[in-house]
Amino acid sequence: MLLVNERMVQEKEILRLKILDEYKILDTLPEQMYDDITTMAASICNAPIALITLVDKHRQFFKSHYGIDINQTPIEDSVCSHAIQSGAPYFEITDLRKDSRFKDNRLVTGEPKIVSYFGVPLESDEKIPFGTLSIITTEVLQLSELQRKALMSLAKQVVYLLELRKKNFLLDSYQEKLENHSINMEEFAFIAAHDLRSPLRSINSFLKLLESKNSDLWDEKDRQYFGFIFENVQRMDKLVIDLLDLAKCHMNHPADEKVNLHELISGIFEAQTKANTEQQAQLTLNKLPEITSSGIALTIVFQNLIANALKYQPKGNTAKIEISGRETEKQWIITVKDNGIGIEQDHLPAIFEPFKRLHTQSEFSGSGLGLTACKKIIENLKGTISVTSENNKGTVFTIELPKQQA
The missing domain is CATH 3.30.450.40 (GAF domain)
Structure with missing residues (x-):
């Protein structure tokens, strides 16, 4: 005892x-x-x-x-x-x-x-x-x-x-672990993107060499098959880029830098329209403020919104994008308006879901990840993103960001 x-x-x-x-x-x-x-x-x-x-x-x-x-x-x-x-x-x-x-x-x-x-x-x-x-x-x-x-x-x-x-x-310890996890995930995402895109670029280069060397020997069916291969390689490359953006959206980006929205959006629009010289497009910017936020996070958001506005257009239509800004005592409010094909009301609740696509690849290419990344990034910045649209009457995205991050 x-x-x-x-x-x-x-x-x-x-x-x-x-x-x-x-x-x-x-x-x-x-x-x-x-x-x-x-x-x-x-x-x-x-x-x-x-x-x-x-x-x-x-x-x-x-x-x-x-x-x-x-x-x-x-x-x-x-x-x-x-x-x-x-x-x-x-x-x-x-x-x-x-x-x-x-x-x-x-x-x-x-x-x-x-x-x-x-x-x-x-x-x-x-x-x-x-x-x-x-x-x-x-x-x-x-x-x-x-x-x-x-x-x-x-x-x-x-x-x-x-x-x-x-x-x-304990909270401090968990926060440190989360930050380390975020850094590791960022490194993994960049390495994975590089390692996945590298063989795709090689495949694309060798396909072009084969095409230039043997194009005289191919019939129309061969060219069609090669067109399918090229298209799928490009689609895979775009999917890798979108997955990288989705990985980035889960990271905590410092939101304390001055971001000139006018310069940021103008640069994104110019880069995207230069890549497609066949498409006519117009951009109107109204009263866009300089805000305190994360430059890299907002770059991903506006790259996706502008790319969608340019892509989802009726054939032969001149894409018109109007981006406006205003502020309240506590918020910056930015709207992105386009004259594209619009979205049916029944589909609006689903557009921010991952891999949710409303069109076939033959109609409009894409991975269905862009708007998911946008929503997550805006939420990480303590803001909100919403959408209004009508079929064949264009779409308006509204972003609300707090002036001071909580």
Whole structure:
């Protein structure tokens, strides 16, 4: 039976030290919120000394010490260790000088010559005691029931603060892991995109060599087959690019840079229309502000919206895109309007879903990932994106971004 009890004591000792390590509180500097509690405890109980004590393996550390100018003592001088070993919710000794356990204690026989001790064990959520909130006097004192209850209530506040501290450390740790994960994912996305596109470019180059070398030998059917191969290689390349954009949209992009929307959008439109010299297109920009956001994130968004506005057009139509901006006290609001084929009302709720396509590849090529990436990026910027449209009457996307990131 004795061995069982010793083992239980050892287990509690290990758990107590583990809890103290999780709180990361030992040897920390004084903090006002803990000092406020000891000040209040001393005032309520009319006591000259109040302590928040954490019992380590070889010492007791005073996180807050009201009325006494020491921050730790050896475990041999600890009355608090007896309090937490008692298993009781409240521990008091009205005269330490008459108690055989404490009469030779150096804090009793020497300065500050303590006499009465009243302590409430501090317990973790797992009901493991690891310290105390106590008040100490230099003369005999009796506490009223009301004072005892007040001391126990204050002890709960100490535990609450320590648990909150632990959760904040955990949150910081999770945040660091998420940031590292985001960096790793970004590196993976770029490497994957490069490694996937490289063989596609090689295939495309060799196909062109074969075509130029043997075009005189091919009949119309051969040329048609090669056209299908070229088309699918280009589609695969575009899918890789879209997957890369989708990977980027899950990353946290710094949103604290100045972004001139007029310059950004003009550059995107020019690059996209130069790539397709056969298509006629017009861009109108109205009152676009300089905003504080993420340049790379907004580049991905407007690349997708402008590309869609240029692509989803009736045959022979001149694409007209109008992008306007306005601001409220708390938001920037940007609208992207086009004169394209529009979207049927029944299909509007689905357009932001991944791989959701409303047209066949033969009608309009694409992966169905662009608007998914746009929505996720805008949400990461604490904003919203919405759409209104009518079939054959064009589409309007509305982006709302907060002026200050939360």
